[in-house]
Amino acid sequence: MSAIAALLIFPGGVFLLLVGMIYEWIDRKLVARFQNRMGPRWFQPLADTIKLLAKEEVVPDGVDARLFFTLPVIALAGAMTAALYVPLVGFEASYSFSGDLIVTVYMLSLLTLGTGLAGANTLNRFSLIGATRTLTQLFSYEAPFLLALLGPAIVADSWQIGEITDYAGDHVWLLVTQPIGFLVALIGLMGKLELPPFDAPEAETEIVAGALTEYSGRGLALFHLGKGVELVIGLTLVAAFYLGGVTHPLIFVAKTLALLSILAGLQALMTRLRIDQTVGLWWRYGALLVLAQFLALIVWEGVM
Amino acid sequence: MPTTPTQENDVFRIPIGPQHPALKEPGHFEFTVDGEVVTAATLRLGYVHRGIEKGTEGRNWIQSLYLLERVCGICSHVHATAYCLGVEKLAGVEAPPRAQAIRVLVAELERIHSHMLWLGVAAHEAGFDMLFMYSWRDRETVMNLLEGITGNRVNYSANQLGGVKCDIDGEQADDIRVGLDFLEGRIKHYLDVVSQDTMFLRRTRGIGVMTREDCERMGIVGPTARASGVELDLRVHAPYAAYPEHPVNLVTATAGDLEARFIVRVNELFESIRLIREILDDLPEGDLSVRVPRRIPAGETISRVEAPRGELFYYIKSNRSDMADRVKVRTPTLPNMASVLEIAVGHQLADIPMILTGIDPCFSCNDRMVAINDPSRGEQAWTWEQLRQYGIEYYR
Amino acid sequence: MRLGSMWRDALSALVREPATQQYPFERLQAPEHLRSKLHWDLTNCTGCGLCAKDCPSDAIDVIVLDKKARKFVFRYHVDRCTFCSQCVMSCPKKCLEMANDEWELASLTPDDFLVYYGNEEDVETVLAAAASNGADASSTDTE
Secondary structure (H helix, E strand, C coil): CHHHHHHHCCCCHHHHHHHHHHHHHHHHHHHHHHCCCCCCCCCHHHHHHHHHHHCCCCCCCCCCHHHHHHHHHHHHHHHHHHHHHCCHHHCCCCCCCCCHHHHHHHHHHHHHHHHHHHHHHCCCHHHHHHHHHHHHHHHHHHHHHHHHHHHHHHHHCCCCHHHHHHHHHHCCCHHHHCHHHHHHHHHHHHHHCCCCCCCHHHCHHHHCCHHHCCCCCHHHHHHHHHHHHHHHHHHHHHHHHHCCCCCCHHHHHHHHHHHHHHHHHHHHHCCCCCHHHHHHHHHHHHHHHHHHHHHHHHHHHHHC | CCCCHHHHHHCEEEEECCCCCCCCCCCEEEEEEECCEEEEEEEECCCCCCCHHHHHCCCEHHHHHHHHHCCCCCCHHHHHHHHHHHHHHHHCCCCCHHHHHHHHHHHHHHHHHHHHHHHHHHHHHCCCHHHHHHHHHHHHHHHHHHHHHHCCCCCCCCEECCEECCCCCHHHHHHHHHHHHHHHHHHHHHHHHHHHEHHHHHHHCCCCCCCHHHHHHHCCCHHHHHCCCCCCCHHHHCCCCCCCCCCCCCCCCCCCCHHHHHHHHHHHHHHHHHHHHHHHHCCCCCCCECCCCCCCCCEEEEEEEEECCEEEEEEEEECCCCEEEEEEEECCHHHHHHHHHHHHCCCEHHHHHHHHHHCCCCHHHHCCCCCCCECCCCECCCCHHHHHHHHHHHCC | CECCCCHHHHHHHHHCCCCCCCCCCCCCCCCCCCCCCEEECCCCCCCCCHHHHHCCCCCEEEEEEECCCCEEEEEEECCCCCCCCHHHHHCCCCCEEECCCCCCCCCCCHHHHEEEECCHHHHHHHHHHHHHCCCCHHHHCCC
8 A cells, every 4th residue: 555655646656746847847947037037937837737738649650659659658657666766855765675776777767768769769850860869868978977876886885775875874975075976967967857058959949849849748748747757856866865865854855956956057057068069078078087086986995 | 651751862851941940930941961960951942022022113112111121120220221322312312411320320229139139049049048038138228229219119110211200319319328338238248258158169169160262252241251351341341321420340250150250240239339329429410301202213223231131232223203113122141041051061960050040041031032044944034924833833 | 268157147137136027017118209009180181191192001091071171080090000100201281190108009809990080070970981881991981
């Protein structure tokens, strides 16, 4: 019974979707205020979602209809499953086992993978270019992002999220000891969510809506929800690992919101990178930096 | 499984337009890409052909002014100025000095509004919405100034045949000065941003380079040409209206890339502000207009002015009636459009919207009937029936 | 070379009111020279019709009922007007004016866009003539 509740109400399900929408609203509102605009009203993401869910899904010619309908579901399901293993809003994770960090990161990639496949499934030329870019970007930030999350795992000597957060809570904030990892993790999250400046895969002035150009109704709503969920989980992971572990829920939420406002600021201030520049940035600087830190950590552990 | 044009001949073509988020007006581009790199480009125009030139032949000289003002929504005043100067030349009258000064003043305010609009659009194409929002917010200042002077925000209708309609009193002059002081500070900031922001420069520096020779060969005009070092500005080289009394300093750059186009346009804003201040301090006294006869003496003339986008050309022919016999307009976007197709090749797909915006295109301005010389068919001109048939086939 | 060179704008915008104007709730004051709805004054009008002749968008009909008795009705199509004020310039007797009030011209019915100026009985004559000629008022041009 509690398993079903965990899946449907808290921490998965309805609660997660709502939190995702709230975070999305905060993000949009902040960017708008940075740009001296009003920004959307608080219920706008909810209204968008309801509208999209109510709309007819137009299945374009030449796509595999089964894939077209299942990919958004898989993407959202992947993101929501990941939520079961992370300490959402400062509460203990619902499930935990040794190695759940790897599973979580894998589940989080499902969304991007689903987006890419959804784009490749259609014959739309913008979708195809968008899918190529989405998958290219997936391969470029995924390794640095994973490495950035593994840094805390190394020092905690565990692959279990609960143990890593316990370690982070008992020691000085890992932000201080592993600043590069924190930076790469934060920016990796932006790359993962295709937020500006890493929004080349959905650059509207070039390829309209990228991989999701052909999605109009439920599918689009599910992908958007998935993105909101992933934003919450990503922020939770980074805050739990680098900003002093799991603490009182209110403090923890405040930490994630602080991270979110940093993300919003970066989104507002940066110009969109071309896809080759995105890849170059990650592999030339991101991956190397985080590897250097990784080596330093391993050496440090060996010395201790 | 149905096939799409993407699979023809193993080339992958990206259509941009006629409806596309990067285009604010309809035009159809097809870019053949190899991965992300563009290997060929084609262009089809004519989606917003409105028959304005033909329309002038059924209206009297005064009504045509307002029709021609609507050739372009952004630089409406220069169209009206070019037409008025041409008709006044045909009629053998000259607008009073105060009217000429106000014409130039409104034209320069319009240049500020047009360039700031472009700055925002170009920043948006690069994915830099921050600059977009702020430059458009500040552009409201100049829109309000224009509204305060002429009474309209977009198609100002400041001109009339023989002069201008609106005067500038001391209070308005002060408003303009205050607005310009604010704008000058903001524009300095934007110059810093476009010439120093690392992320933004990654999208502009060295992109879409056009050499001086390229520009001269393709007949590029306006700030696009000046960014490549072509010294061509009608306000300097063929001054009209009040420009002889208020000389303009030529603004050029040599790099010829997108960054240079940004810098040239932003620097032109400073020049416009300087000019407006100079005119305000030294506004000649006198009448606002002279009488222009309803029937214009027979004859033909050309009239050239510097629009925000480059040289604007009017040919006007009169056969001593109250209507124009022929009005021909060449807007600056038409020659500039050729450059997009040429410099796009070899660039990344992501740079294409930037390159396209770099010329500050205005599609509805340049969409007009062009006589097609087809030597293979030996045809020079089309009969009405052929034209009609062409239209039917085209829109099928 | 600087990263994020617009950060000052971003931070100051946080403490500043958004530039967006909440239109129906707050309204800008119209500038003094704004061109809004056209007004016609019968006093000096000679019924010459120059305003209608020069109007680029066919928004003015001057209906002459009786030239000697100076019975004129001025019909103004607000929806066609482009607010260029050429009629104001063309009028030799300065009977026309574009005042800066009445610029909110949106309406739910097309009837509001057809404005008659003139003496009441003259307007009624024109309207009665239009009604007897059928619903289409524009077919009663008697310039």
